[in-house]
Amino acid sequence: MVNTLFKTIRIAAGAALVATLALQGAAVNAQTQSQSGRDKGQYIPTIWVDPDGCEHWVMDDGVEGYMSPHTNRQGIPVCHRGNVCGVMQSDQFFATNSARISKSGQARLRDFFTKNEAVSYIITGHTDSRASDAYNMRLSLNRANSVAKVAQSAGARIADVRGYGERMPAASNGTTSGMAKNRRVEIICIR
Amino acid sequence: MKLFKITALVGLATLVTACEDLQMTENGPDKTFDRGLDKKHLSQLEAGIWVDPNGCDHWIIDDGVEGYLSARLDKYGKPVCSGVADPTYTAGDFKKGATGLIGDPV
Numbered sequence: 337m338v339n340t341l342f343k344t345i346r347i348a349a350g351a352a353l354v355a356t357l358a359l360q361g362a363a364v365n366a367q368t369q370s371q372s373g374r375d376k377g378q379y380i381p382t383i384w385v386d387p388d389g390c391e392h393w394v395m396d397d398g399v400e401g402y403m404s405p406h407t408n409r410q411g412i413p414v415c416h417r418g419n420v421c422g423v424m425q426s427d428q429f430f431a432t433n434s435a436r437i438s439k440s441g442q443a444r445l446r447d448f449f450t451k452n453e454a455v456s457y458i459i460t461g462h463t464d465s466r467a468s469d470a471y472n473m474r475l476s477l478n479r480a481n482s483v484a485k486v487a488q489s490a491g492a493r494i495a496d497v498r499g500y501g502e503r504m505p506a507a508s509n510g511t512t513s514g515m516a517k518n519r520r521v522e523i524i525c526i527r
Numbered sequence: 528m529k530l531f532k533i534t535a536l537v538g539l540a541t542l543v544t545a546c547e548d549l550q551m552t553e554n555g556p557d558k559t560f561d562r563g564l565d566k567k568h569l570s571q572l573e574a575g576i577w578v579d580p581n582g583c584d585h586w587i588i589d590d591g592v593e594g595y596l597s598a599r600l601d602k603y604g605k606p607v608c609s610g611v612a613d614p615t616y617t618a619g620d621f622k623k624g625a626t627g628l629i630g631d632p633v
Binding site: 379384394 | 568570
């Protein structure tokens with residue numbers, strides 16, 4: 337009796353397994369119907385590099401084309417070169433803890449924006465890792481805004497202004513020279 | 528007459544099979560080439576800009592029968608909203624991939 341019951345369970349389990357496998361088979365077929373199963377659902381992409389120097393996944397499936405940005409798992413695009421066209425070392429333009437640009441600094445900036453013929457600019461402020469994160473976020477944004485104001489007075493179009501504080505270091509904060517490198521305002525030129 | 532029909536039918540079937548065979552070699556998992564007349568590698572595509580209704584840029588490419596669209600991102604991963612054109616308008620020549628024969632039908 338026990339033996340019979342065991343046998344029944346085994347047969348039922350076997351049938352369930354076969355059903356599951358059949359279902360999986362159907363799923364694979366459904367995936368590949370567009371190419372009559374020839375690619376077996378596999379789409380191997382290649383890389384297209386945009387004029388800014390950043391990568392995109394691209395595929396041609398006969399008469400369809402597909403494209404999507406190539407980013408890392410943090411959402412940062414994979415780029416061969418950025419379109420950063422100017423890095424202002426903060427020490428040359430701002431006093432410590434200040435977002436005010438000196439008269440000579442303003443003149444230099446105006447000259448930069450007048451000579452540059454980009455469609456628009458993205459201005460991002462950065463600090464080293466001293467002081468609190470919140471303070472650095474505020475200071476870097478204020479400095480970026482000061483630069484954007486000069487740019488606008490020179491007739492430049494500003495696409496965006498951001499403060500990243502100490503969160504996007506360009507160098508190690510472990511050394512004095514690294515920290516100086518991190519105190520900066522980056523100008524991205526959109527052409 | 529009947530024999531001719533049968534011969535024609537068999538011939539047609541062979542032709543169709545041949546076409547499918549040809550496609551089989553072409554349409555595998557490797558999607559890295561344009562399958563059109565020029566058979567170029569997809570890294571050769573030339574893009575323009577399409578501005579979405581929010582004012583942000585996308586790379587747009589018209590490659591004959593294929594169209595491509597991909598977000599323009601800055602080095603921090605944020606959308607680039609340059610103002611190069613008004614929302615829903617395009618800038619730049621992005622139809623270079625259309626061939627003379629196929630042109631840009633749609």
